[in-house]
Structure formats: structure tokens, C-alpha cells
Amino acid sequence: KPYVIAVANQKGGVGKTTTAINLATALAAVGRKTLLIDLDPQGNASTGLGVTKEQKARGTYDILVSNLPLNEGSYDTAITNLQVTPTSVDLSGAELDLVDMEQREFRLRDAIRHSPVNWDVVLIDCPPSLTLLTVNALVAADAVLVPLQCEFFALEGISHLTRTIERVKRALNPKLEIIGIVLTMYDKRNRLTDQVADDVRGHFGKVVFDTVIPRNVRVSEAPSHGLPVIIYDHACAGSQAYVSLAGELIGRLRER
Amino acid sequence: KPYVIAVANQKGGVGKTTTAINLATALAAVGRKTLLIDLDPQGNASTGLGVTKEQKARGTYDILVSNLPLNEGSYDTAITNLQVTPTSVDLSGAELDLVDMEQREFRLRDAIRHSPVNWDVVLIDCPPSLTLLTVNALVAADAVLVPLQCEFFALEGISHLTRTIERVKRALNPKLEIIGIVLTMYDKRNRLTDQVADDVRGHFGKVVFDTVIPRNVRVSEAPSHGLPVIIYDHACAGSQAYVSLAGELIGRLRER
Ligand SMILES: Nc1ncnc2c1ncn2[C@@H]1O[C@H](COP(=O)(O)OP(=O)(O)OP(=O)(O)O)[C@@H](O)[C@H]1O
Ligand SMILES: Nc1ncnc2c1ncn2[C@@H]1O[C@H](COP(=O)(O)OP(=O)(O)OP(=O)(O)O)[C@@H](O)[C@H]1O
Ligand SMILES: [Mg+2]
Numbered sequence: 263k264p265y266v267i268a269v270a271n272q273k274g275g276v277g278k279t280t281t282a283i284n285l286a287t288a289l290a291a292v293g294r295k296t297l298l299i300d301l302d303p304q305g306n307a308s309t310g311l312g313v314t315k316e317q318k319a320r321g322t323y324d325i326l327v328s329n330l331p332l333n334e335g336s337y338d339t340a341i342t343n344l345q346v347t348p349t350s351v352d353l354s355g356a357e358l359d360l361v362d363m364e365q366r367e368f369r370l371r372d373a374i375r376h377s378p379v380n381w382d383v384v385l386i387d388c389p390p391s392l393t394l395l396t397v398n399a400l401v402a403a404d405a406v407l408v409p410l411q412c413e414f415f416a417l418e419g420i421s422h423l424t425r426t427i428e429r430v431k432r433a434l435n436p437k438l439e440i441i442g443i444v445l446t447m448y449d450k451r452n453r454l455t456d457q458v459a460d461d462v463r464g465h466f467g468k469v470v471f472d473t474v475i476p477r478n479v480r481v482s483e484a485p486s487h488g489l490p491v492i493i494y495d496h497a498c499a500g501s502q503a504y505v506s507l508a509g510e511l512i513g514r515l516r517e518r
Numbered sequence: 519k520p521y522v523i524a525v526a527n528q529k530g531g532v533g534k535t536t537t538a539i540n541l542a543t544a545l546a547a548v549g550r551k552t553l554l555i556d557l558d559p560q561g562n563a564s565t566g567l568g569v570t571k572e573q574k575a576r577g578t579y580d581i582l583v584s585n586l587p588l589n590e591g592s593y594d595t596a597i598t599n600l601q602v603t604p605t606s607v608d609l610s611g612a613e614l615d616l617v618d619m620e621q622r623e624f625r626l627r628d629a630i631r632h633s634p635v636n637w638d639v640v641l642i643d644c645p646p647s648l649t650l651l652t653v654n655a656l657v658a659a660d661a662v663l664v665p666l667q668c669e670f671f672a673l674e675g676i677s678h679l680t681r682t683i684e685r686v687k688r689a690l691n692p693k694l695e696i697i698g699i700v701l702t703m704y705d706k707r708n709r710l711t712d713q714v715a716d717d718v719r720g721h722f723g724k725v726v727f728d729t730v731i732p733r734n735v736r737v738s739e740a741p742s743h744g745l746p747v748i749i750y751d752h753a754c755a756g757s758q759a760y761v762s763l764a765g766e767l768i769g770r771l772r773e774r
């Protein structure tokens with residue numbers, strides 16, 4: 263049974279997709295059979311891993327709404343041990359389609375449970391919202407990993423996210439926990455960055471990963487080449503940080 | 519009857535809220551009676567204009583779901599001629615509440631039409647999604663203003679947004695148009711930025727505003743003071759760009 267991690271934060275543009283892609287790649291590189299499920303209608307995780315338009319035609323939407331088995335909507339990537347469940351813009355219709363369905367919050371959890379393939383880890387890239395798609399991810403997950411941009415607006419939304427996680431934990435998924443908060447787009451020239459980082463560490467303590475992801479232009483260039491940054495430019499500061507983060511995550515997975 | 523502009527883009531973190539706040543402030547500063555409606559459950563536009571927690575308790579959710587008149591959910595700000603309709607996290611429940619309602623896509627349009635107050639311009643800050651809340655904004659709007667970050671993932675989503683605008687125009691709001699696309703967080707040190715900017719101008723031509731908003735740390739500091747950047751630091755590059763953008767927008771409004 264795979265360990266399932268939802269990469270979630272309703273604040274937009276904080277590095278959810280970038281974190282999901284690079285952690286999935288790093289976990290695959292150290293031999294863990296990994297699946298990355300793209301749950302965002304924008305399909306950025308699919309593109310960032312070089313998935314073709316044809317592959318996107320059968321993926322997350324069909325799994326959630328038409329009961330397609332998860333392994334039939336998952337594809338190999340250029341990276342050994344890493345598969346991806348792609349999505350297309352159809353997925354934005356799933357929010358309305360799911361509303362009237364039985365067990366609408368459990369569709370993704372059941373799709374993972376009933377799959378014959380034995381992944382070690384499943385990562386879910388969530389959209390920037392807390393509606394039914396993200397709730398599906400939180401119900402299916404063992405843990406949530408929260409990328410948090412070191413900016414004022416991003417800090418403001420964190421309590422809404424933790425309250426939602428608590429609600430899902432109480433009502434739908436008792437095992438759910440926050441496995442870690444990772445500070446992203448850290449820019450040491452910007453005074454506000456340090457203030458936000460201090461606030462977050464003060465409030466969440468050890469839950470916050472030691473590794474901080476710096477703002478690094480190579481990270482934003484990688485998706486246009488259909489590659490994770492840790493492959494596109496493994497020596498840059500962004501890649502080094504993601505490799506270090508993967509190391510910390512694996513340590514926390516071992517403890518559980 | 520006010521001219522209504524939806525500030526929208528389903529890609530997260532591209533500068534929707536920052537653009538809505540600063541354009542609203544600039545329009546108010548030149549004498550236009552302006553209302554900014556916060557349609558994002560994160561409530562960043564409300565916070566960025568210094569709205570109190572008490573005011574947030576009665577706003578967009580009540581207007582959309584419980585028929586509260588728009589002017590009863592709108593408050594004066596510290597800025598002359600600028601009012602705001604705040605929101606709180608309750609609004610994320612509106613997506614599900616609206617689904618079974620009559621005329622669910624027209625709730626915001628009707629609230630604006632039935633209001634006794636005569637604003638000149640209404641700006642709507644949209645959430646990072648294309649679900650019922652954003653559709654309400656597109657149906658209520660005369661035009662859409664699209665902030666576009668000069669990054670690869672942001673460029674990928676633009677065709678999904680334009681198709682959605684076309685669909686709403688055909689089915690629900692024939693007058694809807696794109697009044698402009700503004701390039702945000704422009705960083706001239708980053709080669710990718712220029713490539714994306716060239717792509718966008720090549721594809722959208724004159725629709726793209728001449729004014730480009732530079733990445734500027736003062737912009738991200740302003741919200742922690744509850745002020746728009748054009749007031750927090752009117753001389754910085756970010757503010758100058760927003761004032762210039764407002765000038766271009768006013769020119770386009772005059773033409774219509
Ligand atoms: N460390 C970094 N340095 C520089 N740019 C980054 C970094 N991390 C992410 N980016 C860029 O910032 C933008 C936002 O990141 P990303 O798309 O991963 O965020 P997201 O939270 O998934 O966004 P959304 O809310 O739209 O799903 C992207 O263009 C990405 O390439
Ligand atoms: N020109 C700029 N320079 C530097 N930082 C900026 C700029 N514009 C916006 N920001 C910062 O970038 C972050 C994202 O901007 P903003 O919140 O306005 O985007 P958004 O599109 O409204 O996000 P969401 O999709 O979550 O609603 C914020 O922390 C904001 O302060
Ligand atoms: Mg994303």
C-alpha cells in the first residue's frame with residue numbers, strides 16, 4: 263500500500279507543482295516506485311514532466327468521474343521509477359460532476375486503494391483551491407506537504423488551510439497529518455522573506471523543513487524543456503535544495 | 519450603470535489581487551467612484567485594503583447566497599472614492615451553495631444591477647480557478663483584465679482562459695471582451711521573461727498593455743501594511759508602473 267502525500271496550498275503560485283515534480287523525481291531516483299497524480303486542471307505537473315497531448319486525453323478526470331482504473335490512466339515518464347497520471351482542462355468540469363455523486367470525497371482514495379500496481383509513494387499536485395478536488399486529495403492522503411511562499415499574502419492563508427486539514431481529519435480521514443511545511447522562493451535580499459520565515463518557524467516549529475528552496479531562475483526555466491529542474495540543471499541552487507528536501511522527507515517517511 | 523471589470527486568471531500567484539487593488543486605487547485617485555469586490559475566499563484584496571475582521575463578516579458570501587444588497591456589504595476604505603466588498607473564508611462554501619440555485623451564474627450580475635449606489639467602475643478580484651465564482655464575475659463583467667506572469671506555466675494556461683471567456687460570451691454574456699492583458703513580475707535579468715513577453719505580444723498584439731509591471735520588492739511589502747503599493751511607496755518602480763497602467767486603462771475605457 264503506497265504512502266500518499268498531497269502537495270497542497272490554496273494560495274496560488276507558491277510552488278506546489280514545482281515541489282511535487284522535483285520531489286517525485288528525487289524519490290524515483292533513489293529507487294522508490296513513485297506516482298505523481300496531477301489534480302490541477304491547469305495540467306502543469308503533466309507538462310513539467312513532458313507528457314504528450316494524447317496521454318493527457320485519458321487521466322485524472324476519467325479516474326474520478328468514469329471509474330477508469332488508476333493504472334490505466336498512468337503513464338511512464340522519461341524518469342525510471344516515476345509514473346504520472348496526467349490531466350487536461352476537462353478536469354475543471356469534475357468539480358460540478360462530482361457534487362451529486364455517492365461518496366464524492368472518496369473517489370480518489372478508492373481509485374488508489376483498488377489499483378493493482380504497487381507504488382511505494384504517491385504524490386498529488388493540488389489546484390489552488392479548497393474545493394472538492396483538493397478535498398479528494400486530502401481524503402486519499404496519509405499526509406499533506408505544504409509549500410509556503412515567504413510572502414505576506416501566502417502567510418495569511420495558512421490558517422485557512424490548517425483548519426480545512428483539521429476538518430477533513432475529523433470527518434473523513436483520521437490518519438491525516440502535515441508531514442512538513444517547506445519555505446519556497448526564498449530571496450535573502452528581501453527583508454520580508456526573513457520576517458515571514460521567522461513567523462512560520464515560530465508558529466509551526468519542527469514541522470517546517472530545515473531545507474529552504476531559494477528563488478532561482480533555472481527552476482522557472484525547466485518546465486519549458488519538459489524536465490524537472492533537478493534533471494534540467496542538477497547543479498543549480500534550486501536543484502540542490504530539492505535534493506536536500508527529498509532527503510529530509512525520506513527521513514520523515516522512515517520515522518512513520 | 520458602472521463599467522464592470524473582472525480581474526481574472528486561473529493560474530495562481532500571477533498578480534490578480536495586486537493589480538486589482540492598485541488599479542482600483544488609481545481610478546479612485548482620479549475621481550472615479552470605484553468599488554472593488556473581493557471574490558476570492560482567501561480575502562487578500564480585503565486585507566490589502568486594510569479591511570477589519572468585523573467588516574469581513576458581512577460581504578460577498580451574503581450578497582451571492584443570501585441576497586444581501588451589494589451596498590450593504592460594501593464599506594468605505596481609507597482612500598477617497600474607493601469602497602470594497604470584503605470576503606472571508608465562508609466564501610469557499612459558496613461554490614457548493616450556488617450549484618443548486620436558480621440563475622446561479624447571474625447572482626453577482628443582478629446584485630450589481632439592483633444596487634442603488636452609482637459607482638463609475640466596479641473591479642472584481644477573482645480566485646485562481648474557473649469555477650462558479652469566476653463564472654459569476656465573467657457574467658457580471660463588461661470586460662476582463664488578465665494579469666499574466668512572464669513564466670512558462672502561466673503562458674500555458676492562457677488558452678484555457680480565453681476559451682472559457684469565449685464560452686461565457688456565447689452562452690451568458692454577449693458583451694464580454696478582454697480589455698487588456700498586463701505582463702506582471704517582469705524581471706529583465708531573466709531570459710525566459712523576454713521570451714514569454716515576445717510570445718504573448720506576438721499572439722495577442724495590441725490587446726497587451728504597453729505598460730509592464732516589474733518584479734519589485736516594495737510591491738510585496740505593501741500588503742503587510744494594509745496599503746496599496748501606490749500609496750505605501752508611490753515613487754517605487756512598481757507604483758509608477760501601476761499608475762501608468764491605470765492611465766492606459768482609462769484611455770481604453772474612454773474609447774468604449
Ligand atoms: N524556487 C523557485 N525559483 C524561481 N521560480 C520558481 C520557483 N519555484 C517555482 N517557480 C516558478 O514560479 C511559478 C509558480 O510556481 P508553481 O507553478 O510551481 O506554483 P503552484 O503553487 O503550483 O501554482 P498554482 O497555484 O497555479 O498551481 C512557476 O512559473 C514556477 O516555474
Ligand atoms: N510586481 C510584483 N513584484 C513583486 N512581488 C509581487 C508583484 N506583484 C505581486 N507580487 C507578490 O506576489 C504574490 C502573488 O501576487 P498576488 O497575490 O497579487 O497574485 P494573485 O494572482 O492574486 O494570487 P492568487 O492566485 O493566489 O489569487 C504576492 O505575495 C504579491 O505580494
Ligand atoms: Mg500548480
Ligand SMILES: [Mg+2]
Pocket residue numbers: 534535536558562643644645
Ligand atoms: Mg489573489
